[in-house]
Amino acid sequence: MGATEFYADNRHAWLACGTFARYSADWGDYISFAERMRKKADKEGRDLLLIDTGDRIEGNGLYDASDPKGKYTYDIFKEQDIDVICTGNHELYQSDASTREYTQTVPNFKGKYLASNLDYIDPQTGDQIPMAQRYRKFTTKNQGIRILAFGFLFDFTGNANNTKVQPVENTIKEKWFQEAIREDVDLFVVIGHVTLEGPEYKALFKAIRSQKWDTPIQFFGGHSHIRDFVKYDSKAYGVQAGRYMETIGWMSIDGIQGKGKNKDRKDHETRASLSFNRRYIDNNLFGYHYHTGLNETTFPTEHGKNVSSLIQTSRKALNLDHSYGCAPKDLWLNRAPYPSNDSLLTWLETEVIPVIAISPDRKDVPTLAITNSGAMRFDIFKGAFTIDTTYIISPFVSKFLFLKDVPYKSAKALLPLLNSGGPVFEAAESKAQHLAPPEQISIHSDIIATSLPSKPFFDPLSPQHTFLSSNSDEPDLIPGYTTKDAGGTDGDDTLHSQISFYRVPNCIQSAISMPEDEDPEVVDLVFVDFIQPWVLTALQFTGEMYNKSDVKVYREETLTDLMAAWIKENWQHDC
Numbered sequence: 001m002g003a004t005e006f007y008a009d010n011r012h013a014w015l016a017c018g019t020f021a022r023y024s025a026d027w028g029d030y031i032s033f034a035e036r037m038r039k040k041a042d043k044e045g046r047d048l049l050l051i052d053t054g055d056r057i058e059g060n061g062l063y064d065a066s067d068p069k070g071k072y073t074y075d076i077f078k079e080q081d082i083d084v085i086c087t088g089n090h091e092l093y094q095s096d097a098s099t100r101e102y103t104q105t106v107p108n109f110k111g112k113y114l115a116s117n118l119d120y121i122d123p124q125t126g127d128q129i130p131m132a133q134r135y136r137k138f139t140t141k142n143q144g145i146r147i148l149a150f151g152f153l154f155d156f157t158g159n160a161n162n163t164k165v166q167p168v169e170n171t172i173k174e175k176w177f178q179e180a181i182r183e184d185v186d187l188f189v190v191i192g193h194v195t196l197e198g199p200e201y202k203a204l205f206k207a208i209r210s211q212k213w214d215t216p217i218q219f220f221g222g223h224s225h226i227r228d229f230v231k232y233d234s235k236a237y238g239v240q241a242g243r244y245m246e247t248i249g250w251m252s253i254d255g256i257q258g259k260g261k262n263k264d265r266k267d268h269e270t271r272a273s274l275s276f277n278r279r280y281i282d283n284n285l286f287g288y289h290y291h292t293g294l295n296e297t298t299f300p301t302e303h304g305k306n307v308s309s310l311i312q313t314s315r316k317a318l319n320l321d322h323s324y325g326c327a328p329k330d331l332w333l334n335r336a337p338y339p340s341n342d343s344l345l346t347w348l349e350t351e352v353i354p355v356i357a358i359s360p361d362r363k364d365v366p367t368l369a370i371t372n373s374g375a376m377r378f379d380i381f382k383g384a385f386t387i388d389t390t391y392i393i394s395p396f397v398s399k400f401l402f403l404k405d406v407p408y409k410s411a412k413a414l415l416p417l418l419n420s421g422g423p424v425f426e427a428a429e430s431k432a433q434h435l436a437p438p439e440q441i442s443i444h445s446d447i448i449a450t451s452l453p454s455k456p457f458f459d460p461l462s463p464q465h466t467f468l469s470s471n472s473d474e475p476d477l478i479p480g481y482t483t484k485d486a487g488g489t490d491g492d493d494t495l496h497s498q499i500s501f502y503r504v505p506n507c508i509q510s511a512i513s514m515p516e517d518e519d520p521e522v523v524d525l526v527f528v529d530f531i532q533p534w535v536l537t538a539l540q541f542t543g544e545m546y547n548k549s550d551v552k553v554y555r556e557e558t559l560t561d562l563m564a565a566w567i568k569e570n571w572q573h574d575c
């Protein structure tokens, strides 16, 4: 009896090498890996399917540094042969990005791209049309497993006005969905840019089970950037493959006997004893060589090599390795507590924002400047700070806006309100958790590493022991993911020492040009545009009834450009 296997990824345009050796394979390597593993699966009579759960864009120079954005990336993405693919929130923040998704990615993955709860507004006619087909029904080639797949996005509300995200609860009531879940299939596959524990997947699970009490369901999640595995019932599981092309999530279902090749099989025979297994593979060549049984010479396929060289020529064309300056030390987004000397947010709040959140014509006006912590997406490592690093840290095109002459007593109440994330935001449907890094949706308390990292050594022959020291009984591990999920603690393909994760506040605030001896009557309230809905809601709570038309542009440059300018100015020296 063969297994049905899946590989899933989440990448944010991290198509070139990751920042660490442990996550350093590129999109071309992943193509070689998939091609090699598919061949192996074919030989052994198994089926191997590739899944992509969205957020392919923003967060890396390869996408963000070109004009138009994504000039090189769409042609690189499309080279992977993906079986089921859907949209993430990042594809929808900007209307030009949604248009590229509709005009490029959807046709590039024709028949595989699913948009179960997403519509596109045709710019010519104004018509609201499905972004892509709602579902896909297909039969796997080796085992004849009849699959019905959906592709969802969580109940996202921050999209530009050329798309429409339908809440999952409403989609479930639609005729096409109700008909689809009544189809006679061997397996439902629900992929989505949706957290595994969120209300959307709970509702979808309930809806499918209301019609099919026994059909296996495999969910693939995304959005919250973590490795995760969840059990919904004995025949329904979900897996999520981390973030930024660091992880290839592997999921295997053993025991489904497809009716596609034998129609006379009875239902109870097709799903007699099932087993669901997951593994989180670090995205590096060591792991790829290990799993394919190949080596440096035999592993890469021609196709994979061509894509790797396309990535390198694109990176060169964009000058992504050009250095703006030299970071004097590591600054951590979640690996150091906030506030602290090693916290990236403390650095931003105390050193950067007080310099960049100043408008030349209002520079002496007392100012409170607020930025959400989710505006920062990654750590800064000691050493060269490049064009690429800039977009890895902060890819957004957010600008500083401001409200003039806000009473100080109300303005200073704002930060605690934004950080407490209380009922004031639930009512306004702008959950305050969206202000912070997405990891915090799923990680609810600090994780403090118990062991200290030590020197790395790679043992290519040892599964789950990839980075070990050679000559001691106790392995010396390098830091990395140490996942605990519904399957226990054996999901990580490579053993690592634990990394700390400290939760950070939703927002940080810098007080600028404040009088020394007394509080000001009024201040300029400066904030990044992304947080405007939360700021206006919280201000109303303090009794200040501002609306959108009161908000003015404070600086024309993006936060990202201003931050890069600060680095050029303050970290000038060579590394």
Ligand SMILES: Nc1ccn([C@@H]2O[C@H](COP(=O)(O)O)[C@@H](O)[C@H]2O)c(=O)n1
Pocket (backbone or CB within 6 Å): 055, 089, 090, 093, 223, 224, 225, 372, 373, 374, 375, 376, 396, 397, 398, 433, 434, 435, 436, 437, 438, 530
């Ligand atoms: N202009 C923006 C857009 C988004 N954010 C932050 O990113 C988070 C979403 O990240 P994912 O990778 O999971 O989609 C969002 O919740 C915001 O915190 C931002 O700061 N500015």
